[in-house]
Every structure is written in C-alpha cells, then in structure tokens.
Amino acid sequence: PLDKDELGTSTWRFLHTMASYYPKSPTKKQSEDMVQFFNIFAQFYPCEPCALDFQEDLFMRWFGKWADFLIVFGMSMDLSVHIPKMIRVIEANIKINPPRTENQDALAKWLCERHNTVNVKLGKPVFDCSKVHERWRDGWLD
Numbered sequence: 001p002l003d004k005d006e007l008g009t010s011t012w013r014f015l016h017t018m019a020s021y022y023p024k025s026p027t028k029k030q031s032e033d034m035v036q037f038f039n040i041f042a043q044f045y046p047c048e049p050c051a052l053d054f055q056e057d058l059f060m061r062w063f064g065k066w067a068d069f070l071i072v073f074g075m076s077m078d079l080s081v082h083i084p085k086m087i088r089v090i091e092a093n094i095k096i097n098p099p100r101t102e103n104q105d106a107l108a109k110w111l112c113e114r115h116n117t118v119n120v121k122l123g124k125p126v127f128d129c130s131k132v133h134e135r136w137r138d139g140w141l142d
C-alpha cells in the first residue's frame with residue numbers, strides 16, 4: 001500500500017536535489033520546461049489531497065491560462081516590460097506561487113517555501129531556506 005510519508009520524503013529528496021542542481025543560468029526553454037514539470041507533477045502526484053493542495057498553492061488552476069493570455073496580449077501591445085510585473089502583483093494578492101525558474105537559487109528557494117507551506121500545514125518545523133543548498137547539494141558546513 002502507498003505510504004504517504006515515505007513517498008513524501010523520497011519525493012522531496014528528489015525535488016530539492018533537482019532544484020539545487022538546476023542550471024544557474026537556464027535557457028528560456030529550460031526555464032519553461034521546469035514550469036511545465038511542476039504543472040504536470042502537481043496533477044499526477046499520487047496522494048490526492050497532497051496534490052490538490054499543492055495545485056492550489058502553485059496555480060489556483062485557472063490562473064495559469066489567464067496569465068499566458070496577459071503575456072501574449074501585453075507583447076502584442078508592446079507592454080512586455082509591465083505585464084510580468086502586473087502578474088507578480090496579482091499573484092501576490094491572490095496568494096499563488098507559480099514556480100520561479102529563472103535560476104538555481106530562485107528555484108531552490110521557491111521549492112523550500114512550498115515545502116514549508118506543507119510543513120506548517122502538518123505542524124512540522126519550518127526549514128531555514130538560506131540552508132537549502134547546504135542540505136541538498138553541498139553537505140552541512142559544520
């Protein structure tokens with residue numbers, strides 16, 4: 001039978017390691033693919049309540065498509081500088097956290113924060129995200 005905790009620990013190990021080894025300067029394609037990865041991951045993670053909450057935390061489901069529309073519309077109106085800023089403000093206000101895939105540090109920090117959201121929900125200690133590479137890439141410094 002599926003062991004939710006065992007699955008969770010193994011999955012976090014994989015996700016955090018992947019984030020800590022993600023390129024420091026990804027190409028546009030790598031950055032877009034990583035957003036897709038989390039979009040698909042959040043649909044198929046095999047613990048339904050976990051997956052639904054994770055989807056809410058990331059996308060609120062309907063917002064992704066709307067943001068894509070805004071970007072295309074913004075580019076056509078030559079508003080490409082302003083639209084991403086607008087989207088960040090909207091995201092902050094409706095409390096969704098789409099993947100930050102612009103570089104390794106941003107992705108590792110974003111994922112650490114998502115894990116902390118789950119930690120808080122489960123009453124577990126919050127992890128210090130400044131130590132995320134130490135934990136998942138470099139090894140503890142002490």
Ligand code: FAD
Binds near residue numbers: 116
């Ligand atoms: P884990 O939380 O599995 O953590 C493993 C190790 O990661 C820790 O020992 C620590 O060294 C390190 N760590 C801890 N926090 C962080 C952080 N913020 N950043 C980086 N490293 C960190 N379980 C449920 O019961 N309900 C849910 O809704 C649920 N949702 C989940 C959603 C996802 C996407 C995933 C991957 C798992 C989810 N789980 C959920 C499982 C849950 O998060 C734990 O994995 C499980 O409870 C086992 O916890 P643990 O104490 O072994 O440590």
